Amino acid sequence: MNGVHDMGGMHGMGLIEHESNEPVFYARWEARTFAMNCLMGAWRKWNLDASRHGIERIPAAEYLRMSYYEKWLTRLEGLVVESGLVTPAELTSGRPLPGSARAIPPVGAEQVATTLGRGVSPRRDVTVAAKFQMGQRVRARNANPTGHTRLPRYARGKVGTVDRDHGVFLFPDTNAHFLGEKPQHVYSVRFTARELWGSQASPRDSVYIDMWDDYLEPA
Amino acid sequence: MPAPPVELATSPGPGPFASRDIIATTMAEHDHDHAHQAVPSDLTLRVKALESLLVEKGLVDPAALDALIETYEHKVGPRNGARVVARAWVDPTFKQRLLAEGGSAIRELGYGGAQGENLVVVENTPGVHNLVVCTLCSCYPWSVLGLPPVWYKSAPYRSRAVIDPRGVLREFGLDLPESVEVRVWDSTAELRYLVLPERPGGTENLDEEALAALVTRDAMVGVAKVTAS
Numbered sequence: 001m002n003g004v005h006d007m008g009g010m011h012g013m014g015l016i017e018h019e020s021n022e023p024v025f026y027a028r029w030e031a032r033t034f035a036m037n038c039l040m041g042a043w044r045k046w047n048l049d050a051s052r053h054g055i056e057r058i059p060a061a062e063y064l065r066m067s068y069y070e071k072w073l074t075r076l077e078g079l080v081v082e083s084g085l086v087t088p089a090e091l092t093s094g095r096p097l098p099g100s101a102r103a104i105p106p107v108g109a110e111q112v113a114t115t116l117g118r119g120v121s122p123r124r125d126v127t128v129a130a131k132f133q134m135g136q137r138v139r140a141r142n143a144n145p146t147g148h149t150r151l152p153r154y155a156r157g158k159v160g161t162v163d164r165d166h167g168v169f170l171f172p173d174t175n176a177h178f179l180g181e182k183p184q185h186v187y188s189v190r191f192t193a194r195e196l197w198g199s200q201a202s203p204r205d206s207v208y209i210d211m212w213d214d215y216l217e218p219a
Numbered sequence: 220m221p222a223p224p225v226e227l228a229t230s231p232g233p234g235p236f237a238s239r240d241i242i243a244t245t246m247a248e249h250d251h252d253h254a255h256q257a258v259p260s261d262l263t264l265r266v267k268a269l270e271s272l273l274v275e276k277g278l279v280d281p282a283a284l285d286a287l288i289e290t291y292e293h294k295v296g297p298r299n300g301a302r303v304v305a306r307a308w309v310d311p312t313f314k315q316r317l318l319a320e321g322g323s324a325i326r327e328l329g330y331g332g333a334q335g336e337n338l339v340v341v342e343n344t345p346g347v348h349n350l351v352v353c354t355l356c357s358c359y360p361w362s363v364l365g366l367p368p369v370w371y372k373s374a375p376y377r378s379r380a381v382i383d384p385r386g387v388l389r390e391f392g393l394d395l396p397e398s399v400e401v402r403v404w405d406s407t408a409e410l411r412y413l414v415l416p417e418r419p420g421g422t423e424n425l426d427e428e429a430l431a432a433l434v435t436r437d438a439m440v441g442v443a444k445v446t447a448s
Contacts, residue, residue, distance in 0.1 A: 008354030008405065009382040013374040016390050022368055024292045029266040031292070034366070035284040036270060043278070052356060057227040068357070068372050073266060078227035085278060094268035095275070102277040109282035116290060119362070121336040122409045150407045152354055154381065166337070169409055186408045188339075193401075197382055205401040207381050210408030 001146050002153060004060040009154040009197070030069040037072050042106040042115075045083035048122065049176035053148035054079050122170045124183040131185065131213045136162045138189060139219040140211065148176035151215045159219045160191035163208060171212055184213040296365035297436035299330045300413060303363055304439065305431035307340075308418045318342060321413065325363060334411055335362025341404060342415045343441070348399050349414045350388070350441035352380035353406040360411035364436055371440065381405060391442040414441040421447045 007013065025031040041051065054075035055063075063071065080086040090096055107115055132138055142157040143149070150172050166188065170181035189211045193201035273279040303325055307314035317324040321338030325331060338360055341349040353359065354377045359367040370376050379387050384401045388394070395401065404412045416438040422430060437443035 006355055007374055007378040008352075008380075010374075010378040013378045016370050016373065016375045016379075016387065018370050018391060019368070024296075024366055025288075027263070029263045031288045032266050032270055032284060034291070035287040036266075036273060036279060038287055039279050039283055040273070054227055055356065057229075058225060059228065062225050064374065068369065070262060073262065073269070074225050075227070077265075077269065080273075080278075082227070086272065086276070090272060090276075091269075094272050096272065100276070102275075104277055105280040105283065107283050108280050109286040112283050112286040112290065116287075116295075117332045119332045119334070119336040123337060150355060152405065152407060154354075166339075166408070166410055186410070188404075188410070201382075202385065202397065202401065204397070204399075205384065205403070207403045207405055209405045210410055212408070 049172040137219040160189040300363035301434035358406035
């Protein structure tokens with residue numbers, strides 16, 4: 001979707017506020033929100049891409065107003081209701097419906113370290129032919145899907161060069177909508193700064209963007 | 220509990236959404252002097268209510284939440300990445316493996332795991348400077364750098380790092396000569412990027428641990444260089 005989250009190349013966002021020695025979390029609610037988001041994923045009612053899309057579906061003006069973890073909180077409230085883990089009435093009241101069954105959390109405290117240590121890779125160990133070769137000139141498709149995509153607007157229609165092939169990964173555009181993993185190659189594609197931004201950009205600089213096969217066509 | 224103030228748009232796409240009253244933003248519960256982290260006064264209550272609901276329904280274990288928070292506040296952070304960098308500076312064969320296959324090289328040091336599974340390490344040299352961003356959100360190599368700082372996730376950094384990297388670097392105090400090539404890595408997929416900074420001059424006599432102490436988080440994102448002091 002052409003959301004406000006896709007902000008590469010935008011102007012008017014202000015100066016970067018760098019801070020030395022900032023805390024990992026500024027308040028306890030941020031820490032609890034972070035951890036609840038991570039652990040609720042273990043119910044597998046949604047996946048990482050659907051979860052990212054949950055942030056992108058926050059209305060644009062709200063997205064820009066909210067702090068990072070307020071977005072995470074809003075996303076989690078949305079996903080637990082959409083997935084049926086929690087009813088709208090329960091979310092509003094803060095209490096389980098009378099007589100509702102109590103579940104067993106899938107990740108206990110003693111499993112946190114091993115779960116994190118294992119990680120979750122969206123890399124897929126399947127043989128899929130690569131559509132493009134290293135060094136090949138490619139064009140990022142001019143596509144404007146209304147759902148989730150990881151093809152940033154600033155790259156669409158631009159020509160770059162395949163710098164490396166990262167192997168096969170599941171495809172977020174379908175996975176986010178529970179339409180299958182559609183595993184395919186992901187490449188690092190080098191776009192010159194001048195191709196992306198015109199003649200005011202440095203002739204030496206470039207941006208490397210990770211692109212799935214379905215985002216590219218031969219140039 | 221207060222009702223959630225915002226509902227997500229229907230998926231796919233930015234469809235209509237039922238907006239409820241937006242709760243006024245106040246600084247009332249703001250416990251840190253940090254202007255862009257303004258906290259609506261009811262966020263603490265909303266989070267407490269959601270947690271108690273999820274705990275009562277047996278959907279989440281509060282002790283597991285504690286353990287996860289403890290991990291990212293005290294165990295996983297940029298010191299991991301600093302040790303990776305220092306090892307690469309003193310051990311050329313490790314450096315070779317790190318640049319060829321970052322994910323498995325960091326596992327040798329025990330830093331595998333969440334958001335470091337597919338790590339790509341990019342090397343700074345006298346002629347090339349690398350900078351990492353996630354324009355779409357906040358992708359970041361957790362297993363070696365911990366959770367990203369606010370500025371990395373902020374609109375100013377995400378919007379400008381790709382179109383004006385040199386201006387961004389100047390804001391961080393790093394003025395690169397035009398002769399240096401800048402490579403920006405936009406983390407749009409599941410690869411995670413770590414910058415291998417240049418080893419500063421005058422550090423020939425330092426051991427690995429002393430070298431690691433010089434390496435900063437900012438240098439590993441590419442917004443700073445490592446200096447000898």
